[in-house]
Amino acid sequence: MNTDAGSVKLAIDHLSAYYGTVRGVEDVSLRIPPQQVTAIIGPSGCGKSTLIRCLNRLHETLPGARVEGQVLLDGENLYDLDPTLVRRRVGMVFQKPNPFATMSIYGNVSAPLRFNSRMPREEMDRIVVQSLKRAALWDEVRDRTDAPATSLSGGQQQRLCIARSLAADPEVLLMDEPCSALDPIATAKIEELIAQLKKDYTVVIVTHNMQQAARVADSTAFMYLGKLVEFGPTEQLFERPRERLTEAYITGRFG
Amino acid sequence: MDSDNPFPPPSSRRHRRAPKWADFTFLLLTGWGAVLVLALLVALFVGFYIGSQTAIHQLGFRFLTNTVWLAATDNPVLPGNVYGVEPVLVGTLLTSALALLLAIPLSMGAAIFLTQQAPLSIRGPVGQLIELLAAIPSVIYGFWGLIVLVPIMRANIEPALASGLYWTGWFSGTPTGLDVLTASVVLAVMVIPTITAISRDSMAAVPVSQKEAAISLGATDWEVTRNAVLPYARGGVFAGIILGLGRAMGETMAVTMVIGNPSYLTPYPTSLFSQYQTIASLLATRFAEYSSPLELSSLIEAGLVLLLITLAINVVARGVLSRFQRGRGVGRE
Amino acid sequence: MSLGLHTRRRLFSHTMTLLSGLAVVVILVPLVAVIYEAAVQGSSAFSWTFLTQRPPIACTPHLGVSCALGGVYTPFEGTLILVGLASLVAIPIGIGAAIFTVEYAKERRIARVISTTADVLSGLPSILAGVFVFSLMFQYDKPLVYSTIAGSLALSVLMIPIVVRTCEEALRTVPESVREAALALGIPRWKIATRIVLVAALPGVVTGAMLSVARAAGESAPILLTIGDGCFHPLEGVTQQGCALALWIFIGATNNAYQNWDRLAWGAALLLILIILAISLTSRFSLNRLVRRMKGGP
Numbered sequence: 001m002n003t004d005a006g007s008v009k010l011a012i013d014h015l016s017a018y019y020g021t022v023r024g025v026e027d028v029s030l031r032i033p034p035q036q037v038t039a040i041i042g043p044s045g046c047g048k049s050t051l052i053r054c055l056n057r058l059h060e061t062l063p064g065a066r067v068e069g070q071v072l073l074d075g076e077n078l079y080d081l082d083p084t085l086v087r088r089r090v091g092m093v094f095q096k097p098n099p100f101a102t103m104s105i106y107g108n109v110s111a112p113l114r115f116n117s118r119m120p121r122e123e124m125d126r127i128v129v130q131s132l133k134r135a136a137l138w139d140e141v142r143d144r145t146d147a148p149a150t151s152l153s154g155g156q157q158q159r160l161c162i163a164r165s166l167a168a169d170p171e172v173l174l175m176d177e178p179c180s181a182l183d184p185i186a187t188a189k190i191e192e193l194i195a196q197l198k199k200d201y202t203v204v205i206v207t208h209n210m211q212q213a214a215r216v217a218d219s220t221a222f223m224y225l226g227k228l229v230e231f232g233p234t235e236q237l238f239e240r241p242r243e244r245l246t247e248a249y250i251t252g253r254f255g
Numbered sequence: 256m257d258s259d260n261p262f263p264p265p266s267s268r269r270h271r272r273a274p275k276w277a278d279f280t281f282l283l284l285t286g287w288g289a290v291l292v293l294a295l296l297v298a299l300f301v302g303f304y305i306g307s308q309t310a311i312h313q314l315g316f317r318f319l320t321n322t323v324w325l326a327a328t329d330n331p332v333l334p335g336n337v338y339g340v341e342p343v344l345v346g347t348l349l350t351s352a353l354a355l356l357l358a359i360p361l362s363m364g365a366a367i368f369l370t371q372q373a374p375l376s377i378r379g380p381v382g383q384l385i386e387l388l389a390a391i392p393s394v395i396y397g398f399w400g401l402i403v404l405v406p407i408m409r410a411n412i413e414p415a416l417a418s419g420l421y422w423t424g425w426f427s428g429t430p431t432g433l434d435v436l437t438a439s440v441v442l443a444v445m446v447i448p449t450i451t452a453i454s455r456d457s458m459a460a461v462p463v464s465q466k467e468a469a470i471s472l473g474a475t476d477w478e479v480t481r482n483a484v485l486p487y488a489r490g491g492v493f494a495g496i497i498l499g500l501g502r503a504m505g506e507t508m509a510v511t512m513v514i515g516n517p518s519y520l521t522p523y524p525t526s527l528f529s530q531y532q533t534i535a536s537l538l539a540t541r542f543a544e545y546s547s548p549l550e551l552s553s554l555i556e557a558g559l560v561l562l563l564i565t566l567a568i569n570v571v572a573r574g575v576l577s578r579f580q581r582g583r584g585v586g587r588e
Numbered sequence: 589m590s591l592g593l594h595t596r597r598r599l600f601s602h603t604m605t606l607l608s609g610l611a612v613v614v615i616l617v618p619l620v621a622v623i624y625e626a627a628v629q630g631s632s633a634f635s636w637t638f639l640t641q642r643p644p645i646a647c648t649p650h651l652g653v654s655c656a657l658g659g660v661y662t663p664f665e666g667t668l669i670l671v672g673l674a675s676l677v678a679i680p681i682g683i684g685a686a687i688f689t690v691e692y693a694k695e696r697r698i699a700r701v702i703s704t705t706a707d708v709l710s711g712l713p714s715i716l717a718g719v720f721v722f723s724l725m726f727q728y729d730k731p732l733v734y735s736t737i738a739g740s741l742a743l744s745v746l747m748i749p750i751v752v753r754t755c756e757e758a759l760r761t762v763p764e765s766v767r768e769a770a771l772a773l774g775i776p777r778w779k780i781a782t783r784i785v786l787v788a789a790l791p792g793v794v795t796g797a798m799l800s801v802a803r804a805a806g807e808s809a810p811i812l813l814t815i816g817d818g819c820f821h822p823l824e825g826v827t828q829q830g831c832a833l834a835l836w837i838f839i840g841a842t843n844n845a846y847q848n849w850d851r852l853a854w855g856a857a858l859l860l861i862l863i864i865l866a867i868s869l870t871s872r873f874s875l876n877r878l879v880r881r882m883k884g885g886p
Binding site: 277278280281282284285286287288289291292293295296298299302303305306360361362363364365367368369372373381384385387388390391392393394395396397398399401402403444447451475476477478480498501502504505506507508512535538539542543551554555558561562565566568569570573 | 597598600601602604605607608609610611612614615616618619621622623625626680681682683684685686687688689691692693698701702704705706707708709710711712713714715716718719720722723724726727745748749752776777778781782802805806807808809812813834837838840841842844853854857860861864865868
Binding site: 096 | 694695696765766768769770771772773774775776777779783784787788
């Protein structure tokens with residue numbers, strides 16, 4: 001693990017997250033490298049979703065929720081900044097695709113542009129097209145961007161959400177089990193997409209599917225009961241895990 | 256394919272923020288709306304309490320027990336101004352109770368019919384028609400009551416009741432049509448939509464499994480309703496009835512136009528054919544021509560009594576209703 | 589023996605079914621009767637002059653003298669102004685309170701307090717709203733005691749709870765995933781509340797607002813106490829005494845010895861029913877059309 005500051009995009013520092021009195025994440029420290037895909041795996045309830053929601057400060061919006069510790073993005077502590085600004089730099093794609101049902105495809109992708117800035121229509125058009133291209137959706141919708149977002153299939157809706165997040169021009173893209181609600185073909189398309197995305201973005205993906213992590217991720221972190229058990233290059237974690245617990249999980253003895 | 260990157264370079268990140276005051280101002284604005292709603296309830300109580308002060312000081316508890324409402328100028332016998340809420344309180348309670356007596360069987364019958372027996376196609380439209388009843392302004396009901404119902408009561412219904420039921424002692428006196436009975440009938444009409452709607456919702460929420468269990472035991476339609484549906488829907492129906500009671504007590508215009516409003520009230524109505532008043536009709540008739548600050552204050556105190564009663568009823572009804580809905584997973588309230 | 593019992597049970601059940609069906613019929617009788625009466629009597633008063641002339645002085649027709657019918661222009665104008673003012677006050681407050689409850693207070697206790705308060709307020713007898721505003725004006729602003737402003741304030745008191753409850757319900761139908769998605773895009777809270785959630789819930793919100801307007805148009809008790817006696821001359825301003833359709837119906841009904849007032853009152857009743865029906869129907873139609881438009885349809 002390289003702790004050189006230049007090759008760390010997100011530095012998670014002794015992070016703990018609470019729901020009221022219940023602790024979901026316990027003292028996690030993690031260095032996420034830039035322009036790579038980092039996967040977080042672990043059994044249900046291990047805290048991986050909670051952890052990822054601390055990275056875009058979504059966790060604290062729940063009543064009674066609390067966060068301790070720091071998350072440094074390029075050296076700046078996210079918890080010292082305006083949460084709304086943080087969320088523009090750290091985007092998120094959710095498990096269940098959630099396009100704005102009352103808006104069109106164009107409306108969805110342009111939403112962050114329309115609501116967060118004043119942008120002339122031409123500029124918006126270009127960014128929308130580019131985002132849809134980067135999300136590998138452009139070819140399928142190029143002639144019907146005014147169609148309602150709900151007219152797309154599940155997999156397409158998820159790529160729409162990805163395009164929407166990209167339009168906000170983030171530095172980091174968080175993905176919370178983005179393929180769980182999709183069929184295998186749609187899943188494959190998105191995994192292909194992730195491989196492309198990492199050229200421009202830092203991707204952190206939470207997945208309960210170990211094989212997926214093995215396929216897409218450069219580095220993988222394994223969590224259990226709120227704690228970080230092991231973190232390292234994917235190949236190494238899967239083939240030569242250092243911790244007993246990791247090995248047990250990977251070989252399917254639990255979870 | 257990234258040859259054309261439309262995104263502005265990192266240095267001019269569009270992540271400059273609209274001033275933070277926008278969020279705060281909006282929170283403040285909506286918060287004020289919420290505050291005003293709460294303040295309204297408080298202000299109501301405070302306003303009525305303050306307005307009643309004169310009467311409370313001068314009349315004290317006698318306000319609750321006095322049986323006349325007369326200014327000194329109208330009253331040669333009793334000394335000073337005497338205002339008492341007892342008769343109109345009785346009037347309010349009596350007319351509301353009678354209205355419920357009439358409304359409950361009809362509402363429940365309709366609710367049962369619409370949720371259990373009626374063909375599916377008519378359930379929606381008929382239900383909406385019944386709700387249309389609630390949309391008609393009460394002053395129009397009063398108008399109709401005055402012009403159409405009162406003559407019918409006077410000429411046909413009341414004499415018939417008098418001849419058949421005089422032995423109960425409640426149907427004495429000459430029927431004029433402008434009386435407690437007519438007022439109760441009009442009130443019943445206005446309260447029926449409320450009770451029907453809530454009862455319908457409660458009965459419709461009974462799980463099919465409950466009915467199937469009864470049916471499989473060989474129960475008739477009515478027995479299914481009585482033994483499976485009604486007990487389950489009991490809480491909701493009860494709440495609906497209480498809400499209807501609250502509405503009946505607060506109803507003003509329709510009652511005022513048909514109840515008679517005599518200038519002198521007996522401590523309680525001697526017959527269903529008596530002209531009488533309710534707190535609401537008292538306020539409607541006397542407020543425009545109060546004779547003294549004391550009478551004004553007494554009127555407000557009467558309003559306070561009505562306020563407390565109806566609000567209490569409402570709180571109880573909604574408490575029962577929400578507990579029923581939470582336990583049963585019912586839809587709209 | 590058991591066969592006899594079973595037949596009796598079935599007969600009883602059929603009887604009960606009949607009775608409950610009868611109940612529906614009985615309930616609908618007054619509805620039909622009222623609307624019929626209003627339609628028949630009221631339409632005989634309808635004419636161009638009905639809408640454009642003011643209520644006439646009272647007159648009992650007698651030999652050789654026929655009474656001018658006059659019109660309901662003043663009450664009609666009065667209702668528009670009254671309800672318009674009341675809406676201006678009540679609808680923003682109601683929507684604001686609902687947004688605060690759903691978007692900011694969320695699951696905290698204060699949200700339930702506000703909801704329950706609105707619920708309790710919706711049970712307020714309408715005449716007490718009039719008494720309340722009357723004593724308020726009496727204490728603080730004597731000249732306004734009998735005025736259109738006082739009347740519209742009383743109506744707002746009745747409208748606010750309706751707007752709050754219906755709006756709240758509408759906002760709650762917007763799934764949490766929408767707010768989450770918008771938050772994750774870095775959209776500020778207030779924009780989410782207005783430009784995303786409120787827009788998505790707009791049909792329900794509009795319906796709720798229209799419902800409160802229809803209710804206000806029909807209320808007479810609160811304005812009876814607060815609006816004074818301005819039906820017979822042109823409305824001079826909101827600080828002066830005013831008039832309304834619902835009030836005129838009351839005046840005409842209780843003074844029905846004057847023939848022209850009686851017929852005018854029926855005309856006003858029919859007009860009022862039509863107005864309320866129009867409001868209810870358009871709110872329902874606009875609801876459907878809005879929903880279709882926003883889903884990307886025609």
